[in-house]
Amino acid sequence: DAGVTQSPTHLIKTRGQHVTLRCSPISGHKSVSWYQQVLGQGPQFIFQYYEKEERGRGNFPDRFSARQFPNYSSELNVNALLLGDSALYLCASRPGLGGGANTGELFFGEGSRLTVL
Amino acid sequence: GESVGLHLPTLSVQEGDNSIINCAYSNSASDYFIWYKQESGKGPQFIIDIRSNMDKRQGQRVTVLLNKTVKHLSLQIAATQPGDSAVYFCAENNNFNKFYFGSGTKLNVKP
Numbered sequence: 057d058a059g060v061t062q063s064p065t066h067l068i069k070t071r072g073q074h075v076t077l078r079c080s081p082i083s084g085h086k087s088v089s090w091y092q093q094v095l096g097q098g099p100q101f102i103f104q105y106y107e108k109e110e111r112g113r114g115n116f117p118d119r120f121s122a123r124q125f126p127n128y129s130s131e132l133n134v135n136a137l138l139l140g141d142s143a144l145y146l147c148a149s150r151p152g153l154g155g156g157a158n159t160g161e162l163f164f165g166e167g168s169r170l171t172v173l
Numbered sequence: 174g175e176s177v178g179l180h181l182p183t184l185s186v187q188e189g190d191n192s193i194i195n196c197a198y199s200n201s202a203s204d205y206f207i208w209y210k211q212e213s214g215k216g217p218q219f220i221i222d223i224r225s226n227m228d229k230r231q232g233q234r235v236t237v238l239l240n241k242t243v244k245h246l247s248l249q250i251a252a253t254q255p256g257d258s259a260v261y262f263c264a265e266n267n268n269f270n271k272f273y274f275g276s277g278t279k280l281n282v283k284p
Contacts, residue, residue, distance in 0.1 A: 060216075089271075098262045098274030099217065112270035146216055160205050160266055164216030 058083070060165035062147050068171045069137050077132040077168045081149030087111075088130040089162060090122055091146040099146055105130055106152070134170075142172045185281040192250040194278045196263035199244060203265040207272065208237060208248045212259045220248070220261075250280075258282045 061080045069075050081088050087106045091099035101114035105124035119135045128149075134141055148162035186192045198206070204225040209217035223230045223237045223246075230237050236249040246263050260279050264272040 091274075096276070098264075098276050099272075100274070101271040104270050112268075114271060148216075160207065160272070161219045161222065162207075162217075162272065164209075164218070166214070166216050 060147055060149050060163055062145075062165040062168050064168055065166065066169045066171075068173060070173050071137055071139060073137050073172075074133065074135050075137060075170060077134075077145050077147075077170075079130045079132070079147030079149075079165060081128050081130070081147075082163055085149035085151050085163070086128055087150050087152060088124055088128065089148045089150075090130070090132045091148065091164075092116075093144040093146055093167070095143070102132070137172045139172050142170060144169050182276070183279045183281065185283060186253050188253060188255060188282055188284050190253055192248075192253045192257070192280060192282075194248045194250075194261050194263075194280065196246040196248075196275055197244060198246060198263070198265045198273075200265060200267065200273075201241075201244065203267045203273075205266045206237070206239060206246050207264045207266070208235075208246075209262045209264060209274075210257075210259045211262065211277070217262060253280075253282050255282050255284060 063078045089104040090102040093099045102116050103122045104112040108124045122132045124130045144167040146167045148164045207222045208220040210220050211217045221232045221235050221237050223239050228239050234251045238247045260277040262274045262277045264274045266272045
């Protein structure tokens with residue numbers, strides 16, 4: 057079975073541009089989360105979506121937005137790129153929201169590495 | 174806000190020895206913790222988790238210990254192998270929506 061897939065794997069943008077990153081969750085998973093991982097640091101939570109609704113948002117500016125489609129895939133959009141947006145953007149999926157009898161395990165993709173020049 | 178930190182940024186061990194990676198967390202409301210392993214160029218991979226109503230959980234060659242009194246988490250890897258070389262992150266959670274990750278410990282296994 058395919059894991060979480062992300063595209064593109066690598067991309068280079070210049071300051072002020074816009075970027076769209078895409079994620080396909082594991083088949084059957086309805087929850088998708090986005091994390092930003094700056095080099096040398098742990099992942100930082102950006103968004104969680106479940107059943108096409110935003111269920112959580114991290115401490116990121118409004119330049120960051122996301123959405124989830126009926127097939128549970130997701131897009132992360134970043135406008136007006138800054139040098140500091142250079143990072144590995146990770147998408148993670150899990151079957152539901154978690155909690156109760158479910159584990160909270162997140163299944164991560166390999167990430168999209170964004171470089172802003 | 175929450176903060177998750179690690180005591181050592183880099184840990185070097187001899188192949189076959191046991192490894193212990195430590196993590197401190199600050200949010201006493203966190204009730205679920207996960208250890209992830211991240212190899213170079215890959216996404217984080219789940220290792221083991223523990224809920225706050227437990228103080229120890231064992232997996233295959235790995236054990237997680239939770240000390241809620243001092244808000245400390247540790248990952249023990251038995252008989253460390255070269256394939257264990259990676260960066261290890263602990264993550265905490267209290268509502269299953271967002272996880273807070275530490276900055277990671279790099280484990281180097283010497284042959």
